[in-house]
Amino acid sequence: MAYRDNTKVIKIGNKVIGGGNPIMIQSMTNTRTEDVDGTVAQILKLEEAGCDIVRSTCPTLEAAKAIGEIKKRIHIPIVADIHFDYKMAIAAIENGADKIRINPGNIGGKDKIEEVVRAARERQVPIRVGVNSGSLEKELVEKYHGVTPQGLVESALDKTHIIEECGYDNMVISIKSSNVMLAVKAHELLVEKTQYPLHVGITEAGTVYSGSIKSSVGLGIILNEGIGDTIRVSLSGDPVEEIKAAKLILRALNLRGGGIDVVSCPTCGRTKIDLIGLANQVEELVSHYPLNIKVAVMGCAVNGPGEAKEADIGVAGGVGEGLLIKKGEVIRKMPEDQLLAALKDELDHWGE
Template sequence: MSSIRPWRDIMRRKSRQIMVGTVPVGGDAPVTVQTMTNTPTSDAKATIDQIRRCEEVGADIIRVSCPDVESTAAFRQITRAARVPIVADIHFHYKRALEAADAGAACLRINPGNIGSADRVAEVVRAAKANGCSIRIGVNGGSLERDLLEKYGEPCPEALVESALDHIKLLQDHDFHEFKVAVKASDHFLAVAAYQQLAEAVDCPLHLGITEAGGFVGGTVKSAIGIGSLLWFGIGDTIRVSLSAEPEDEIRVGYEILKTLGIRTRGVRVVSCPSCARQGFDVIRTVQTLEDRLKHIATPISLSVLGCVVNGPGEARETDIGITGGGNGKHMVYLSGVTDHHIQDGDMVDHIVKLVEAKAAEIEAANAGVAQAAE
């Protein structure tokens, strides 16, 4: 079989690149995964602790709300402690943007039309330039300007795009070009259509999201459909999965979307069967346990967990490590697609965890050797 699979190719939209702190966004940079803290920003310790948990599961960029003076007062301590760039979320008061820029924000999330007069926009731009901040323009279907709602009658793709273009012009009028744009909506049809139109109109990086997507299950499905379809069409340079769940879960789901599309890999990719009467072991509980115990693995590894030998061998040939259910509690283990040895029920989970950890260490050592040789 040919290794060339054109039906998998995703041609990314060409966008210019900006920097969010030390992280490139747009151009040929990897699609980044973001989340947002939900602790009171004024509680620096709680916010830093949550940021650390998000960093551990792979967050590239983290947004922190700055609604008041107490929050921006704590912001400097937070940005100094963070290992990834921190975006200051600003909604109405332009002074919070000035304070956050001075306190180490890598990016300011603003809606230029909401922060007041042209003079105030100019002040924010000056502060961003002086501190090396980029800006993320955030347009949302739930907070469109009144004149656009009157013009279009309801939130629609054209209204979101017009709002975005108006806000872009406010920044460009001040010779500021280090910005990315989001046109989010809770209706994924609306959001996808707006992003498609905006992608044709501008060359800046686009931040993808389906806002107020819902709880963990429903929000994951809605986000996967909305964000996933845009990424499939090559649109999108950075993503946030907005869930009524912990920020760490948003990061995990974001990576799952990217892994499924073959855009970016992190951690263990599990291929598992839906369970049926043919299973030789409890596939559901085994997969749940393995996913939990392998959360700490960041190295890209594929693992197949199949309950029987109908599809098991075929799937195992395509993964780094695989297991298929057999009779009498005795199951076959595959390494690099080749049958290798058997394992009994009681030892199975611990054994698979050890195999994955060993494979991760082997890959990391090989990567380190390559990097050292290139120096």
């Protein structure tokens, strides 16, 4: 995979994207931003899960002002999401937003855009120009006879030009669609026409189950082509699930290490233990360890040791009992109900 390292470098708070820097994982709070305590609590959970940059909506002046207090209590950059009212963008910038997300087409005329850009320039706050297939301009839909990758790209470039005409180029671009292959094609076209860093995602992807699958397909293709500097897995669920899915996607593509990789067999007629339940328990258990290892969960003691030989540690089940396997060697045999505790004990003392 040839990773695109010629993108413009953009600083977002204490993070840097573009220019071949590591891909950042984003999510968005679903609390009322005006609720500072609730929003901070959710962001801290996202931080713990591995979120690099968080976005919060600012539909009111109260929400924009809350950004300042929220920033004091979190440790990652916060992006203010703005629609329709340019005053909210300015207020968010004045209250310390590390980046703003706007659609220049829906916040007013050029004079209002210039005011937003002026405020962003004074504090060197990046602007993310966002285009969504669900709100593509009517004239572009008519020009291309529907919502097309070409229309999305033209819309995005038109909006970046608006900002550039105001004398500012501290920008990130995002073009999103709920149509996976449309999004893929749009990114392939856009990357040939701009050097701004790209925020990538499949928008409105769906529930944790369906959305994770659609995002894995779309992001997998796009990232594997070397496109993308930040990503979000958009899910109808707890935002923490977005971080879990994003980390797995990056790990599967060898774009990010860290965290425990769980592999488990799909079960078969030889399975004599509650493998599905055990695998889910193991996945939850290991999410709290900052270890870069592989853990295997296998359903039978016949093939388990062999199948787990590439894992650092694993468990394999038998008839009411199981094996604890380390580096391909069986180190302990125990009742089934002790397997999880034994694995935990090994992880607690890993490296000692």
